Amino acid sequence: xxxxxxxxxxxxxxxxxxxxxxxxxxxxxxxxxxxxxxxxxxxxxxxxxxxxxxxxxxxxxxxxxxxxxxxxxxxxxxxxxxxxxxxxxxxxxxxxxxxxxxxxxxxxxxxxxxxxxxxxxxxxxxxxxxxxxxxxxxxxxxxxxxxxxxxxxxxxxxxxxxxxxxxxxxxxxxxxxxxxxxxxxxxxxxxxxxxxxxxxxxxxxxxxxxxxxxxxxxxxxxxxxxxxxxxxxxxxxxxxxxxxxxxxxxxxxxxxxxxxxxxxxxxxxxxxxxxxxxxxxxxxxxxxxxxxxxxxxxxxxxxxxxxxxxxxxxxxxxxxxxxxxxxx
Amino acid sequence: xxxxxxxxxxxxxxxxxxxxxxxxxxxxxxxxxxxxxxxxxxxxxxxxxxxxxxxxxxxxxxxxxxxxxxxxxxxxxxxxxxxxxxxxxxxxxxxxxxxxxxxxxxxxxxxxxxxxxxxxxxxxxxxxxxxxxxxxxxxxxxxxxxxxxxxxxxxxxxxxxxxxxxxxxxxxxxxxxxxxxxxxxxxxxxxxxxxxxxxxxxxxxxxxxxxxxxxxxxxxxxxxxxxxxxxxxxxxxxxxxxxxxxxxxxxxxxxxxxxxxxxxxxxxxxxxxxxxxxxxxxxxxxxxxxxxxxxxxxxxxxxxxxxxxxxxxxxxxxxxxxxxxxxxxxxxxxxxx
Numbered sequence: 001x002x003x004x005x006x007x008x009x010x011x012x013x014x015x016x017x018x019x020x021x022x023x024x025x026x027x028x029x030x031x032x033x034x035x036x037x038x039x040x041x042x043x044x045x046x047x048x049x050x051x052x053x054x055x056x057x058x059x060x061x062x063x064x065x066x067x068x069x070x071x072x073x074x075x076x077x078x079x080x081x082x083x084x085x086x087x088x089x090x091x092x093x094x095x096x097x098x099x100x101x102x103x104x105x106x107x108x109x110x111x112x113x114x115x116x117x118x119x120x121x122x123x124x125x126x127x128x129x130x131x132x133x134x135x136x137x138x139x140x141x142x143x144x145x146x147x148x149x150x151x152x153x154x155x156x157x158x159x160x161x162x163x164x165x166x167x168x169x170x171x172x173x174x175x176x177x178x179x180x181x182x183x184x185x186x187x188x189x190x191x192x193x194x195x196x197x198x199x200x201x202x203x204x205x206x207x208x209x210x211x212x213x214x215x216x217x218x219x220x221x222x223x224x225x226x227x228x229x230x231x232x233x234x235x236x237x238x239x240x241x242x243x244x245x246x247x248x249x250x251x252x253x254x255x256x257x258x259x260x261x262x263x264x265x266x267x268x269x270x271x272x273x274x275x276x277x278x279x280x281x282x283x284x285x286x287x288x289x290x291x292x293x294x295x296x297x298x299x300x301x302x303x304x305x306x307x308x309x310x311x312x313x314x315x316x317x318x319x320x321x322x323x324x325x326x327x328x
Numbered sequence: 329x330x331x332x333x334x335x336x337x338x339x340x341x342x343x344x345x346x347x348x349x350x351x352x353x354x355x356x357x358x359x360x361x362x363x364x365x366x367x368x369x370x371x372x373x374x375x376x377x378x379x380x381x382x383x384x385x386x387x388x389x390x391x392x393x394x395x396x397x398x399x400x401x402x403x404x405x406x407x408x409x410x411x412x413x414x415x416x417x418x419x420x421x422x423x424x425x426x427x428x429x430x431x432x433x434x435x436x437x438x439x440x441x442x443x444x445x446x447x448x449x450x451x452x453x454x455x456x457x458x459x460x461x462x463x464x465x466x467x468x469x470x471x472x473x474x475x476x477x478x479x480x481x482x483x484x485x486x487x488x489x490x491x492x493x494x495x496x497x498x499x500x501x502x503x504x505x506x507x508x509x510x511x512x513x514x515x516x517x518x519x520x521x522x523x524x525x526x527x528x529x530x531x532x533x534x535x536x537x538x539x540x541x542x543x544x545x546x547x548x549x550x551x552x553x554x555x556x557x558x559x560x561x562x563x564x565x566x567x568x569x570x571x572x573x574x575x576x577x578x579x580x581x582x583x584x585x586x587x588x589x590x591x592x593x594x595x596x597x598x599x600x601x602x603x604x605x606x607x608x609x610x611x612x613x614x615x616x617x618x619x620x621x622x623x624x625x626x627x628x629x630x631x632x633x634x635x636x637x638x639x640x641x642x643x644x645x646x647x648x649x650x651x652x653x654x655x656x657x658x659x660x661x662x663x664x665x
Contacts, residue, residue, distance in 0.1 A: 099562055
């Protein structure tokens with residue numbers, strides 16, 4: 001084993017109790033990301049990808065129970081006292097969220113919100129200095145006229161600009177890890193590309209570890225180094241991005257890839273995976289994906305699939321075709 | 329915003345004129361004959377005395393004439409003479425308005441502080457003992473009649489335990505300070521008399537609390553509902569993800585976003601209590617606007633009734649304007665125009 005990665009999650013489980021019954025939303029995910037690396041997490045809405053990452057940082061809803069391990073720079077986050085977690089959040093680990101419209105406080109100026117992040121973690125910094133730094137950060141994410149913009153309120157910014165503000169706020173304290181939860185989902189396609197460029201640019205400049213949570217595998221194609229595919233609270237496949245696109249081993253991944261719109265091909269209809277993900281607490285036996293799987297056999301109905309590994313490529317499917325001996 | 333405020337201020341005299349007209353006309357449609365308030369029963373049979381009284385109070389003139397004279401006098405600050413006190417209404421009102429102001433301001437400070445605090449706690453600890461206790465407190469405050477609450481608290485704190493003084497604005501043996509603002513607390517401070525100030529403050533506590541409790545009830549329910557909504561918003565998650573502590577998350581991020589509806593209720597309650605605190609004023613022998621209004625109404629004291637209506641209307645208008653301005657400060661998305 002080499003040095004411990006920047007951030008690693010081992011067998012993380014998150015469950016909710018409702019009406020005396022317990023539901024597992026995240027069913028033991030394991031992943032890791034290092035400095036300067038981009039890990040994409042892809043999955044449908046409700047697959048547990050967001051709540052899993054939030055829970056690793058202690059931001060889970062009050063009703064959730066979290067077990068397993070999430071280690072950051074050698075420190076265990078699960079079970080860490082709140083006060084200690086707070087010193088990490090916003091400073092060493094930053095997050096940005098899906099909807100830049102509602103993620104910013106509507107009654108505080110953008111500058112004040114960025115300055116707050118700075119001053120929360122740097123006791124000695126004056127308000128003035130924090131505001132100056134906020135303006136610098138706005139120019140870092142390519143917002144024009146930052147000195148004027150810091151005194152404006154979120155509603156005076158466009159969606160893309162607000163997401164840039166969120167990014168500026170996230171990197172204010174020069175974090176090691178940035179978790180971006182669907183950062184481009186609420187934005188126009190052209191703006192999506194710009195935001196992705198800002199993120200990948202910052203990743204290089206600040207040597208950030210970046211976790212990119214999305215439901216759109218297409219977004220990851222050009223930007224992620226590795227991809228973890230989540231289905232019903234489990235990682236069903238994990239691989240380097242090129243490997244994943246060239247040799248997807250899990251039927252779910254193949255379905256996701258097939259449903260990415262392709263400009264080159266003229267197709268009448270986009271491919272879609274039949275059915276819907278199982279509701280929480282009503283997981284089918286065996287492989288959770290089997291009711292929707294085109295290749296499902298008898299064994300899939302009653303036996304959970306083993307995890308097949310080929311170097312850095314893993315897949316949880318009875319019929320995963322992972323050629324042994326290829327370069328990982 | 330300055331233009332907006334100017335426009336509102338320019339419109340105000342017209343609104344006041346509307347109030348004056350309405351108040352004036354309403355007194356003429358009432359069945360009551362003001363003469364009964366002026367002339368004693370025995371003299372009613374004496375046509376000479378009645379005619380003299382009519383002439384003295386201008387009741388022999390036509391309605392339009394009286395209206396024009398009244399408005400003309402009003403412009404010079406003359407609101408006529410009270411039938412009952414035989415003093416200028418303006419003088420009466422401006423003696424009583426500060427008394428009510430002092431009481432209601434204190435009540436609003438108490439009510440808003442308790443109401444907002446309870447509302448925030450109830451929302452943050454929803455469905456816990458704290459939430460239920462806050463709900464009980466709110467319900468109790470807004471459903472118990474003030475005359476009962478006032479008497480009960482007076483009995484317990486003043487009569488039984490003697491920790492708080494009885495009714496009145498000051499100790500009956502104390503000489504009031506020279507009136508500058510009409511606020512006992514401020515005037516006694518201006519006079520440099522700390523003991524008098526403490527006495528005035530001491531007398532203020534119980535009536536202000538009685539009035540404030542009802543207000544606290546309304547405010548706490550409203551704040552709770554709004555807080556529940558805001559606490560679910562995504563920027564609260566952002567604030568936590570920034571590393572903000574819970575107190576900061578709740579007060580700086582959530583509470584600030586609930587201020588607009590809260591300000592509405594605070595402004596409205598304030599304006600309402602200025603003339604609506606009759607029962608409290610009566611129980612605590614507080615020489616305020618509410619009791620003056622009731623005495624005037626009971627005695628068919630038309631000049632006083634109109635005077636109170638006008639002053640109440642103006643206070644309402646000003647409070648509304650202040651509330652609107654406060655909106656802008658509380659929520660930058662509100663544009664006045």
